[in-house]
Amino acid sequence: MKENEKLRQLLAQPKWRIIDQTTLGGAFHALQSFAxxxxxxxxIGSEDSPPTVRAWVHxxxxxLGIQDTRLPALNEGIKHLExxxxxxxxxxxxxxxxVLDEGVLNLSLVLSEKENKIExxxxxxxxxxxxxxxLEPYGLTFEAKEISASYCPGKYDLSIDGKKFAGISQRRLRGGIxxxxxLCVTGSGGERAKLxxxxxxxxxxxxxxxxxYPTVDPDVMASLSELAGKPISVSDLMKDVLLFLKDQDADLLSSQLSITEINQYDYYLQRVVDRNKKALEQ
Structure with missing residues (x-):
């Protein structure tokens, strides 16, 4: 089987649950996202929920990553950001x-590997x-490779003509992935990099x-709007995500957390709040 067919099958779930948190505004805290x-x-790992796409903006x-908290003058760096x-x-x-701001769209694909392991x-x-x-309809093609002079460089940086607009990470917990x-959608990628x-x-x-730590070069980062030479909004891309999933013959179910999940959420939120506080203690 061709690799693209394997990936298509992974994304062609019978049902996708959609949790859209892109318009919650400044009151929606990033720690809540991790919870x-x-x-x-x-x-989802226990298959109490179907696979889910969650979209969010902060x-x-x-x-910061855990490694950033080991910087020798962390407090001075944090004060500069504040x-x-x-x-x-x-x-x-x-x-x-x-950097997260109103022009950065975050997406999470949450899948279960209870039945089939996902490498x-x-x-x-x-x-x-x-x-x-x-991104194909926008005429945009990209490479997936590390852009070492970007912030948070990694093997799966997405870039066009050497300018990074996105980075990918994974979180694995209790059989769920x-x-x-x-995705830096609007605004200046270079200004974010300077920060x-x-x-x-x-x-x-x-x-x-x-x-x-990376020596960040603002010239190697850009937003999709800058790269396309025309405005692309967060809502545009969110619509495109939903159309893509619909094209996989999936049923889309818009929902928020169930009662059982809310109880779990309270536990995980307290855990990430405690870890965040501990990580920032100097």
Missing amino acids: MDDTLCSS HKTIV DQGYEVIVRNSGGLAV IDQGYDAMVYMMERI AVQIY IRDFYKKAKSDESPKFS
């Missing part, structure tokens, strides 16, 4: 600092395949950190 995905991993938030009007949190998974690369490749199909992508570049300059101070 949401952990909750969904648990309920206002002016910098999400002076620019950003809230700073630490996520409960790998990777390094990323790590297969999860990443499924997201890449979906993005290829979604959340494949997560952040993280300056954070590292402040947080590294004059000491030599034990871990190698």
Whole structure:
């Protein structure tokens, strides 16, 4: 079987549950998002819920990775970000600092591997395949490879002409897998990169950190709107995601958390809040 056919079958679920949190505004906290995905991993992993696509947007938030909290002058770096009007949190998974704002669409594909194991690369490749199909009508084709001078560089950075517009990560918990992508849709990719570049300059101070942090180059990052040369909105891409899933002959069910999931969510939210507080204690 061709690889694309395998990925198509992974995405061609009989039913996709849709949780759209793109319009909740500034009151929707990024820590809530991590608790949401952990909750969904648990309920979908046990097959109490169908596979789910969750979409979310957060206002002016910098999400640090655990490794960022080991920077020698972290507090100075955080103060710089807060002076620019950003809230700073630490996520409960790998990777390094990323920027979230109104122009950044985040998507999570949450799947169960209770019946069939999903390899790590297969999860990443499924997201890449979906993005290829979604961006095709815009005339945009991209590469999936590390852009080392971007913020939060990784093997599955998505770029056009060497300019990164998206990064993909995974969260695995209790038989569930959340494949997560952040897409810089509107605004300036370079300005976002400058923010993280300056954070590292402040947080590294004059000491030599034990871990190698990226030397961020704003010229290697851009938004999809910049790359397309025309406006593309978060709502445009959200509509395209739904059309893609519909084209896979899936039934789409819009919903929020069930009563059982809400109880799980409270537990996971407290856990991510506690971990975030501990990670930021210096």
